Amino acid sequence: MTTDLFGEIAIHPGRRIAGRLVDVLATPSPDTFETAPVARLALGFEGVPGDRHAGFIRPAGGREPWYARGTEIRSGRQLSIVSVEDLAEVAAAMGLTEVAPAWIGANIVIRDVPRLSFLPAGTRLFFDGGAVVVVEGQNAPCRFAGAAIARRTGAASAELGFRAVARRLRGVVASVERPGAIEAGGAVAVKIPEQWIY
Structure with a gap:
């Protein structure tokens, strides 16, 4: 006989949010961390062709301590999605x-999606033109991003400061479910699945 130690499971219904696509960016080369605005992103099943995180597999790193570093795993990090609102909050907290x-x-x-960084795994983002991406999880702040902010602003404290401040405000990572081209200025239909806490 199994004893339920968790009590009643709360189930939250799915819902939809309408957002706006503000900008699309890609890395100039696979060796570059920073991205640059582009006219459009041609999303394939592998992500953005030629982008740093394009591909179906990737090596495990510090975010996956249950694997030895370098172990090949499925990539759920094809895309990095952030919100105007979350980044403004991060900037203010960092001064x-x-x-x-x-x-x-x-x-x-994206803008107009409240607390985008908290979108649960399984959320789908539908873009004008038909492309669809699936949220895989939150994007943890990393030292590369902190170092880039420090370089760009001249604030030496930014490297460590970003990692402390941007936790749960760094956006989400996603993978492509349906390929297509996306361009800034279009609508984004965010479909959040039914959620429950186990």
Whole structure:
């Protein structure tokens, strides 16, 4: 006989939010961390062709301590998605006028989606033109992003400061479910699945 130690499971219904696509960015080369604005992103099943995080597999790193570093695993980090609102909060907490999405390697910048960084895994983002991406999880702040902010602002404390301040404000990582081209200025339909806490 199994005893339920957790009590009643709360189930929250799915819902939809309408957002706006502010900017799209890509890395100029696979060796570059920072991204740069582009006219459009041509999303394939592997992500953004030629981008640093493109591909179906990647080596495990510090975010996956249950694997030895370098172990090949499925990539759920094809895209980095951030929000204008979350980055403004990060910048204010760091005493900076801005934290530009390009500095931290973002691919997609969205506005009008409250607390975008808390979108649960399984959330789907539907873009004008038909492309669909699936949220895999939160994007943890990393030293590369902090170092880029420090370089760009001249604030030496930014490297460590970003990692402390941007936790749960760094956006989400996602993978492509349906390929297509996306361009800044379009609508984004955010479909949040039914959620429950186990």
